[in-house]
Amino acid sequence: MNNQIPVLILHELIILPNQELKLDLSNELSKRIIKVASKDSNSEVLIIAPRSLAETEPSIADLPTIGVVTNIKSKIELSNGKMRVVLRGKERVRIEKYYQNPETNILKCSISLVELPLFDKAKEKSIRRKLISLVKEYISKDKSVSNSIVSSIEKNEDLNIITDIITSFIPLSFNKKLEYMECINPLIRATNLIDDLNEEISINAIDDELNEKLEQNLESSQREYILREKLKEINNELGLSKESDVLKYNELIDTLKVNKQTKDKLYNEVHRLSSASEYSPEAAVIKNYLDTVINLPWDKEVKQTTSSKEILNSLNQTHYGLDNIKERILEYVELKNKNPKLKSPIICFVGPQGVGKTSIAMSIASALNRNFYKISVGGLNDSTELIGSRRTYLGAAPGKIIQGILKCKSKNPLILIDEVDKMVKDYKGDPASTMLEILDETQNHLFTDNYIEEPFDISNVMFILTANSKENIPEALLDRLEIIELSSYSVYEKIDIARNYLVKDIFEEYKSDLKINKEVIEYIVVNYTKEPGVRELKKILEKLIRKVCVYDSDYKSITTALVNKYLGLKKTNFLPNIRDFGIANVLACINSGGLVSHVQVAKASGKGDVIVTGNSGDILKESVQVVLGFLLSQYDIKKDNIDIYVHFLENAKRKEGPSAGVAIAVALLSMFEKKLIPSDVAFTGELTLKGDILPVGGIKEKILASSSSGIQKIFIPKANENDLIGVPIEVLDNIVVRMVNNFSEVYEELFYKEL
Secondary structure (H helix, E strand, O other), rough: OEEEEEEEEEOOOOOOOOOEEEEOOOHHHHHHHHHHHHHHHOOOOEEEOOOOOOOOOOOOOOOOOOEEEEEEEEEEEOOOOOEOOOOOOOOEEEEEEEOOOOOOOOOOEEEEOOOOOOOOHHHHHHHHHHHHHHHHHHHHHHHOOOOHHHHHHOOOHHHHHHHHHHHHHOOOHHHHHHHHHOOOHHHHHHHHHHHHHHHHHHHHHHHHHHHHHHHOOOEEEEEEEHHHHHHHHHHHHHHHHHHHHHHHHHHHHHHHOOOOHHHHHHHHHHHHHHHHOOOHHHHHHHHHHHHHHHHHOHHHOOOOOOOOHHHHHHHHHHHHOOOOHHHHHHHHHHEEEEEEEOOOOOOOEEEEOOOHHHHHHHHHHHOOOOOOOEEEEOOOOOOOOHOOOOOOOOOOOOHHHHHHHHHOOOOEEEEEEHHHHHHHOOOOOOOHHHHHHHHHHHHHHHHHHHOOEEEEEEOOOOEEOOOEEHHHHOOHHHHOOOOEEEOOOOHHHHHHHHHHHHHHHHHHOOOOOOOOOOOHHHHHHHHHOOOOHHHHHHHHHHHHHHHHHOOOOOEEEEOHHHHHHHHOOOOOOOOOOOOOEEEEEEEEEOOOOOEEEEEEEEEEEEEOOEEEEEOOOOHHHHHHHHHHHHHHHHHHOOOOOOOEEEEEEOOOOEEEEOHHHHHHHHHHHHHHHHOOOOEEEOOEEEEEEOOEOOOOOOHHHHHHHHHHOOOOOEEHHHHHHHHHOOHHHHHHHHOOOEEEOOOOOOOHHHHOOOO
């Protein structure tokens, strides 16, 4: 048996040893688990069931300690996108520890065999006989059960197997079967089965009595009517009649703290339910609607933490830096303490991947003692996903906003709306316009979901949005947001984050006593990461520490030799040194952070055309024309009878904007004046037709990218001087920042002076 195997969580389904189960899987994660198990775990997968059916996404702490190892007998990819899998239960095992892979989200666990207790053979034989006798009696009364089961258990002497076979065909509740699955002792299971079999035999007798009563009053041809009457008799016996539902709903509505208009609407729905046929689809739709509306937290709020000191300590424990975010939250808390009616700010975190936008939002929710719910709108093009669909549609349901509030069970949660810059507008709708209504504090106290059809106050919800690029956020939505930009981390910041947060968490997770000093962390950051955030750094540290723990457990601390051994080749800057005319380093800022690249120019005989390549946008192409216009008017340059080619490296990345103007001009002059530009000098700035250099964005990201790419000197617009305030002093100490107002200053320094 594998020491560590994948785990598949089944809701409302139990599989027992020696039982076969056929599943049609539509969930992509479940499909991946089956594929991983088939490939890496000898076609074995552990099946578990969460203890609570209410937990749709249980935490690892809530998962059971007993499960059933199953063999994957077959798996077929169906034409409808589902995967059909046949599993056969093998044996119960004890789960020692769960492991969650953050990259694939696949859950695995380490297991050990279950040792069965010793018990008296005479007692076992007596209980076995009693069980077989009761099974025969039960089958004789329940014609739906095959007689072959009797022969299966009579041939088997093992009480452990017999109890599992019997449990698999008795119509027990989910919780009851879960108890049998988790029960190790077969004698205990057998004793409980005797009680349950006796109860089922009694139920079958009552069922037969009900059938006899109904057959006396109804004709045999009225099959549908018989079934309805039979179910009605059972419901009456259990107190589950429609009349009891109507009474229950009316009592719940009486206690709701909602306005009269909403109550009248709900009473009207209850009246419709009382008039509808008990088993009609309309009755089910009305019940679902009433259950949803009544369960909304109309007047339920969680008490928010009021101590600024506690909130700051909580945020500092989970996140390094991000002072502007922490200050804004503390400002809100202080003002909220003075004015309880103060509305929550609508903040949007803008920054590259991996800088902590989502995780800081989760930490804010925890620090404020608010429930947390995340909505991802990346690629969303249907506004009904946010505000629900009307009940006239098949499969109608509330939108994600109301779903989040229902799950949080409070009217003042923190809802994170992720990737708002990636929403799509097409024929299905415009989610950005819908978002305006949700976020507008002047009207969101009357927010009306299409499914609920009644106004629900979401003004107490704290909305936090995230985006990678401010430019891609719809303008109307951007106007309502308070933007807080999260910039890339410098090498020194990454080292501090790794030392004080990442390494500690990884050591704690792996229960390791290893040590790692600052110099080794710096070696890893400098040589193995080029990202703006720390997501990749965390994965690298996890890989390194994991391998050292497993394969070099004798080491007390991690050395650079172990780093080289397990992390392999270092990441080097792919940009070649400048060895020819017409090349200059250009600084750019993309969604993933700062970037140092090359702009290359060349000339050839032609008609005076200008060809721009390298996945360039219209604004960048216009910038090339502006630069050429400036150079032709100010310098002794002739482009008659020649074509000029301008190429930006890294075709896979989209380039746009005017900030490459200075670099383009330098590259062109290098080509015309045959002057080689140093490899360790880079440029950014928009150039006008008169040679003025205008300010550009992303200065911090560009300087950080320059520092990590070996650039020693950069030219930036003088108007961006204030942007240097946010750049770590350690970075500025190792790079020369030349601030210029006009291109003549650049020309004088590069083409007149020796560098």
